[in-house]
Amino acid sequence: MEDYYLFSSGELERKDNTVRLTRSDGKYKDLKIEVTRDIYLFGEVSTNTKCLNYLAQMKIPVHFFNYYGFYTGSFYPKEQNVSGTLLIQQVQAYTDPKRRLYYAKKFVLGAAKNLLRNLKYYQRRGRNLDDSIKEITSLIRQIDQVHDVEELMGVEGTIHRRYYASWQSVFIPDVDFSKRVRRPPDNMVNTLISFLNGLMYTTCLSEIYVTQLNPTISYLHSPMDRRFSLCLDISEIFKPMIVDRLIFSLINKNMISEEDFNKESNYCYLSEKSKRIIVSEYDKYMKQKVR
Template sequence: MESYYLFSSGKLERKDNVIRLTRQDGKFKDLKIELTRDIYLFGEVSLNTKCLNYLAQKKIPLHVFNYYGNYSGSFYPRECNVSGELLINQVRTNLDENKRLQLAQKFVLGASQNILRNLKYYQRRKRNVSEQIKTITALMKDIDRTSAVDVLMGIEGEIHRNYYSAWEDIFEQKTDFISRVRRPPDNMINTLISFLNMMMYSSCLSEIYVSQLNPTISYLHSVSERRFSLCLDLSEIFKPLVVDRLIFSLVNKKIVSKDSFEQGSNGCYMKKATILKVTKAYDEYLRKTIMHRTLRRKVSYRHLIRLECYKLIKDLMGEQEYMPFKIWW
């Protein structure tokens, strides 16, 4: 199964048993619908209900990004893998303050462990990140002691603040990155974080779709904060592995630089060629494989997200306690 990233402007429509993107110059590309996992739209594309109905029939989510590379929304087909029992357990766990807190703590713990793994990697390469490692290690001891999700979110914020303060020592070129700025991002690093975080949210949504989980019911993030808030929970664990490591690689290998970005009224944003370059690198990163310790076979980074969904389902069904994914390599 493949993800399609469409950058050309034109018309997306059903043509017999394929989805066709017809560009403004008349050229077209047919998507192999039976091998399509999801579609990402970056160009100015028009489509009709016939196309959307066909995507729904084939169970293919569609993610839309605007001119600046900001996530606009997703077309989420009618769920086909449904389980009333799982849905009840998802809701019941969310309403049970103790059980919700326990799961939320696991998400923060998994994210923190993976953050430390990144920092220790660069510590071995003589980067000055020892102070951040010490502080984050101390903060992690408070995760299990929290009595409410709001308090836990405060600890999670402090961990990320210390983590980001180490990035300037990780980068091999000057980036002017001091702290996380979101709306709008003010420099190239914040722009990369915002864009790749949104790509990760979309990837998590696509993987949740093939499971029986409901993406609107979450545990760390409030269900009223975002529509698909469970994506935010799961993405916390995988952002250090995919998003952060990819940013370090893009910057240190000089694949992107300040010249790859523009400053405008909407803050700092990527040039069109940069969006294409970063998206290609993201897709290639998700295709990377590792030998899974439990399954004893190679699995892709993307498949690790799906496995995390299944682990969460087992916990919600009372079969096996959920343990967050931890980078071991």
């Protein structure tokens, strides 16, 4: 199966038994719809219900990103693999404080072990990360001792703050990054994190779609209206191994630099060139086999 990342602006429409993106200059691209898994739209694209109905029939999610490259939402076809029994079990696990905490701890522990693995990887390559590794290892031991999800989120936040503070030792070039800033991202690294986290979120959403799980019922992040919070839970595990490693690789191999970003006041966002580079590398990462 194949993912399509479309950067051109134009009109997305059904053309016989395929989907076509037609640009304003008349040039077009036909998608191999029978092997399409997801469609990612980064340009200004218009479509119609005929096209969306066809995509829903083919069970293909469409993910939308704004001008700045940040994820704004998804077209999520009607679920085919529904299970009332599993839905009840998901809800029961959430409403039982002990069970919810059990699953939430597993998400945090999985994420913490993976980010610690990243630091140990660079420690073996001569980076001065001893103090960060010791502190995070100590914090990981606290995960099993917490009594509720709120307390667990506090430990998770401390782990991530210490983790991000150590990134300066991972980067080879001189990079401006000391802490995580989300809204809005204020420098190259924070922008990379926000952009790639959005991609990781959509990847998790697409994986959940082919299961019988309900993406709105979560355990670490509180379920809320207008978001698939289970994707946030699951993506926590994979972000260190995919998002963070990709950021380290992009910067340390000089594939991305400050010149590839646009800055306005305290706001930093991706150029089209940088989006294409990042998405291409992300796609390669997702196609790698884990051994």
